[in-house]
Amino acid sequence: MGLIVNPVAGRDIRRLTGGASVSSNYAKRRTATCALEGLTVTDDIEVLVMPDNAGLADRIVAGAPDDLVVNLLDMTVTATGEDARTAAERFAAEADAVVVLGGDGTNRDVAHGIGDVPVVSISTGTNNVVPTPIDGTVAGVAAGVVATGAVPADEATVRHGSVEGLVDDGTGVRRIRGLATLGILDRQFVGTRAILDPGDIIGGVVSRASPTEIGLPGIAGGFAVHRPDDPGGVGFRLETKGEREERDENRNRERKVRAVTVPGVVSTVSVEEHRVLADGEAFEFDVSSGVISADGERELEVRDAAVRLRPVADGPRLVRIERVVERAASEGYFGVE
Template sequence: MTEPALTVGIIANPASGRDVRRLTANAGVYSSTEKASVVQRLLGAFGATGIQHVLLAPDMTGIAAAVLKASQGRNARESHWPRLTFLDMPLRQTVEDTRLAARMMAEQGVALIAVLGGDGTHKAVAAEVGDIPLLTLSTGTNNAFPELRESTSAGLAGGLCASGRIPSGVGLRRNKRLLVREHARGICEWALVDVAVSSQPFIGARAICRAEDLAEVFVTFAEPHAIGLSALCGLWCPVSRQSPLGAWVRLNPNADDAVLVPGLLQGCAVSACGSMQPGVAYSPSLLNGTLALDGEREIEFSANDHPTVTLDPYGPISIDVEAVLAYAALHRLLAIGREHPQHPANLPC
């Protein structure tokens, strides 16, 4: 009886990196051509590490079409790309496309899913796939959760993990998340990086673009070198991804101490800050306003509501690319013998 092909999934969000922050904060833009190139580099790395089959989500912007065309070329043959299957699914050009693709990949038993997008894309995928590991690639605007890295290196790490050559304790990282609940209204949502409390009473344009609209920020982790709302904590009371704690900062225009909002370079006055303990429900300081999850306002609340934010240590699993490649170097996992098609002696002149 033949073993099933080792299969991974790739989801490239065609809309990531194209929101209003391109205009308000000069954020970068990832074109469909660039995303197709990232996918192609992933496929080369997956092929080199023994991945036999890749499921790819379709799109209407040309990413999948460019990859399909490249898969029929000489470079794909020489690099031994895995066999490609494009998911047969309807396209609505909304976040539901990402969610449906993630569910279909999970149902087909993929060993991991490579995600191209920002915090919102990764949250949408993670919500559908349970403990299937995510290979995170930053191609969005608000990129705190997916770290910026070269896709060939990421693909090698993902392929080594998926093929079982890396101990799970080395290669896999359990991430924190923030649970947002309002019991009376039956709301239970979550964020991977931050929950911001805004004084704006309505959702409107979802992205928060003005420092004066911020009252409070809760974070799972906060790195000083990051961008986005979590960087407020990162520049004031940093907390690492590995720490069991989270953090919060409270803002007040009359406070004496201030910190910059990176990207927009606006000053924010900090009136208080502290750590978040896992499992403890924290209430916003405002009686009414909106809650932004991973940079996008999603929940309105009033004085009659009682929303809470809780740090949960049981978020999605991701691949620790640096740890995997360090282990691979130590154990020579990427060394190849003369029989390997990529050995220099076997390459065409």
């Protein structure tokens, strides 16, 4: 088993400016300890924990259940998202399943290198779409069941989609990847990274859409529901202030969508264009000056660029936690003689 815990997840500026949840390192350690306890329902499990510069992994190892073999993964710590990517690449070759504690950004970093290894994702971030808010003990039980093959991985997981961006500014083509979303923002600089003002959103492409979700998936979910394992995605473009002022009142009303754009914030946005996209089908933007966001965080500044965003079917295999545990129980996995 691999265990990846991001010590900085759930601590960005949105916890101060909106209704976003806060996840302290103490809370993360408790959740990780619960996940390790859940693994004890399974025999012959060895756990490797991604190290970090906050000492969180050291405390998790020290507080692990006595009947579980838990050690630190031997790797160099950079205190950046590169750590999760490095750990994921190692676990792709060595682990039967991985438990991830973090937010959408952490899961995106893990998705870069985890391959086909099943991922049990527990929400400890600020503005989560992908990871599941679930008890760590139950998540640990599910991880052990999948890792041992008690429930086959192909029956226990769903393949989450992702989004790829190609940026051509005349000097070459740059690529950027998102797990749930890539967005185009009317911003000059990356800055604090978090998207705080929904008025900055020009548009984007999402691999999942639902009115129950926050940010770009919530906006897209106002006009199209798209499940995480559905093929393709949804692309949309919002209207600028000038375009909204030019239209008559009735037409304006028909094009408006209410969505939870930031934790604690419900916004009304005007939609210029939207459509469901097949895998690999591009949704294009001409950006004179702006920023591309990935999974709710501003990532890449662009100038005078043609941007093509497209859904792709190569995301991580996420474990259906409740379904796996219920399946194992129905087959007598938890019975004691």
